[in-house]
Amino acid sequence: MKFVENKVGRLIPEYIEGIGALKPFTGIFDQEVEGRNRSQLKSRALPGDKKLLDTIKDAVEKSGLKDGMTISFHHHLRNGDYVLMMVVNEIAKLGIKDITICSSSLTSAHDGLIEHIKNGVITGLHTSGLRGLIAKEVTTNCILPTPVVFRTHGGRARAIESGDVQIDVAFIGASCCDEMGNMNGKFGPSAFGAMGYPMVDAQYADKVVAITDNLVPYPAYPVSIPQTLVDYVVVVDKIGDPELISAGATRVTKNPIELIIAEYASKVMIKSGLVKEGFSFQAGSGGASLAVAKYLKDYMKENEITGGFASGGVTSYLVELLEEGYFKTLLDTQTFDAKAAKSFEKNPNHIEMSASMYANPHNKGCVANNLDIMILSATEVDVDFNVNVMTASTGVIMGAQGGHPDTAAGAKLTVVVAPLMRKRIPIVVDKVTTVITPGETIDVVVTERGIAVNPKNKELLAALKETDLPIMTIEELKDMAESFTGKPEKVEFGDKVVGIIEYRDGTVMDVIYNVLT
């Protein structure tokens, strides 16, 4: 293999069998665009044409799915998803092989894929993240013939729109759908909220199959995905387990370390001057991130500040901010929990957006670009401010890109919140195991023992130095971490690339090698 060093210092193979040539990352807004996006397959429909099919098997057959094709799914049903496995099981039964799955993410609901990967039914995975059993099998046993392609939420939309990924058949679980395929995730026993991911798939896939457990009289509304984009509709008993669908809820932490981090982070935000009338805000769904929102709220109340929009990944905590009037609107690509889904159902200012609108860098403007403040978590941060949220210190895959690199690049102020160490493993390190979000998009790292400002943000550094916050360099932060934990042990990697970290613009930020056990 020949390698090229990319802008964050990682060696990127020039070519990977089954994937093709890799384009190394050269800078966050470096990629120019030209030409045209992928176009829709022409279709036509006659009055009386029926889309309702009896079984998923019928839909797979009618869709024309063949060996070597790419199918897509969304992960709005989270750990409760039944759709992906139902479809892949049918594909396997039909003897179809060599299928690539392009899912917005994969969860523990998809451990059943291991068997199909081993049998050659599934030979490629594109996803935001991977955890648990599959992730372990991929990283340590190299069960996939090609590396997993990890994309950000915005990058996935970009890849689909640009034609970098060509979806042959999109299978879209909908909690509310009519016989013509108009659908939403707002109503029904499996309601999950916004359906931001498949809105993109439906527009660009050659064939689109809606799968629902709640067929409603025509027309289903609101129309998140319209009938004009849907070929077939299949009704199943259940598209998911409602308890697991709505279990994305994260409670605000009571962990004292996380509370300190959150308090520091909120002071950083306030000191940045960005918390003012009409400002916009997003926070990841980790405990510390959510706690930041709590401190933020106190400050907004005291100073009578109303924000413009909060976006996400919408949690019940953001819903509280909306319903109590702290923010005027929520922009939602993915609704995390039952309370947030309820808000999406009833609040007109809780607004659904596609993943492209959320974070695609290659359209005419995404919401991430309009963010003032973004609070992000981290598995590791290094002295170049690069962030890892994908691999554990053991080298094993256990995370997801999500909107992390998208929002970090788009927001005016990106704050990473993380404890200095976790279970005697340092979080601030020399070099992160895997680079997900490049340091040039991170403004400040907040831990419970110290805060490091990226030197590129001179203004923020000067402002924070005036406070009593424990400001230090990132190297000092790293040294402090290591003083408690010692130097972290080196992981022993193999020489097989098992994962490709694609940046939102399609270039390669890093690759993940197999771990020797």
Next chain:
Amino acid sequence: MKFVENKVGRLIPEYIEGIGALKPFTGIFDQEVEGRNRSQLKSRALPGDKKLLDTIKDAVEKSGLKDGMTISFHHHLRNGDYVLMMVVNEIAKLGIKDITICSSSLTSAHDGLIEHIKNGVITGLHTSGLRGLIAKEVTTNCILPTPVVFRTHGGRARAIESGDVQIDVAFIGASCCDEMGNMNGKFGPSAFGAMGYPMVDAQYADKVVAITDNLVPYPAYPVSIPQTLVDYVVVVDKIGDPELISAGATRVTKNPIELIIAEYASKVMIKSGLVKEGFSFQAGSGGASLAVAKYLKDYMKENEITGGFASGGVTSYLVELLEEGYFKTLLDTQTFDAKAAKSFEKNPNHIEMSASMYANPHNKGCVANNLDIMILSATEVDVDFNVNVMTASTGVIMGAQGGHPDTAAGAKLTVVVAPLMRKRIPIVVDKVTTVITPGETIDVVVTERGIAVNPKNKELLAALKETDLPIMTIEELKDMAESFTGKPEKVEFGDKVVGIIEYRDGTVMDVIYNVLT
């Protein structure tokens, strides 16, 4: 010129200079589709990029508009539209020439175009309809170098999606818009309701300019057209005259002849067996059409029938049916009047749809295909049941295709309502002046003196013969009309093609020649 006779017996030129080869109409669902639709121009946006421009002139310049290009508009502002003329006036001032306008329709608000056509600024018009001064200038003085291309609402969406029309710059008037271009027609002093037409333009035009008189804090919602599709935003004083925007209201007729027609038509509908629980219905906005809805309502009340959806062009009369519970939903591509716009604002079951979803025959299914009953008006009907709604008996253009051919092709039962004559001009004739909607899509013609069933609909004919309705052949209807009016005078046409009637599938239904005066 060489000609080919099409399926409705019209001679279609094989080729027209400036337009290209014409494909004659061969049958309503005859055109197969293959290949892919037009694709979007790739774009990208950086954080901090501004879309707000000071003037329309700036937007025209920034859009890269050049001689020979195609620009698009919508007619949701009806006779009150200021947008089209503001833009074209700026284009003229900039010295740009040879521009084709692709508008969803043109109204009396656009008479100012005559000057720009005469000066060579505008050399092509694509529209659903043309009336008044421009229509007269086009038909009698041949002011345009190329014929006007008349498209149906569904056909326009098809042409844009397929790439038959390539829009370089779409100028979209919005009554509510934010600085990133998220927009709707629901709110603001110039609120006009659904924005079904430009939803298509925005997706396929290379550049998109939003023009608003109501810039709201980010994000504007609901999002009828998202920021991802918009390049520039211009704020103007007024996008239209609110009184004329909302003046599409048509009152239910008190004309006794129209009331007889409406009563007959409602009896025909009821006898067809289609008026039953969950049925769907659309009516044109003419007096008799609306009166049909009134009779229908009485029947539905008496028989405790609730319809599934009514669609359109939504009028206040359809809103009454919705709000009184006679229909569960309205599917709205264009909101006709102030009361309907109010309903769109407040009723979640008053649902916006794009023109493609409404009526495009070449997508995965349009709403017109789901219609049970369609009530349409006519300027002329001939003994082959072909309908003209475009040219007067004088040969002068004075109408619009609208959704007429779309819904006639899609609905299970298409009822044409018209008086037998208007001001001593017969409506049922040997051959219509211009064929807009082919007879094979018309089931029955209802006049105040007789009802003619298309012989292809044998069941309906048999059912209606059991009633006391005045059932007769279309020839008898024509003879009766002529017995009152005499044979209509022949119009003297020239040999210049001034209009092309494109059927919804892109084939040519008819051409309009200049009228000698």
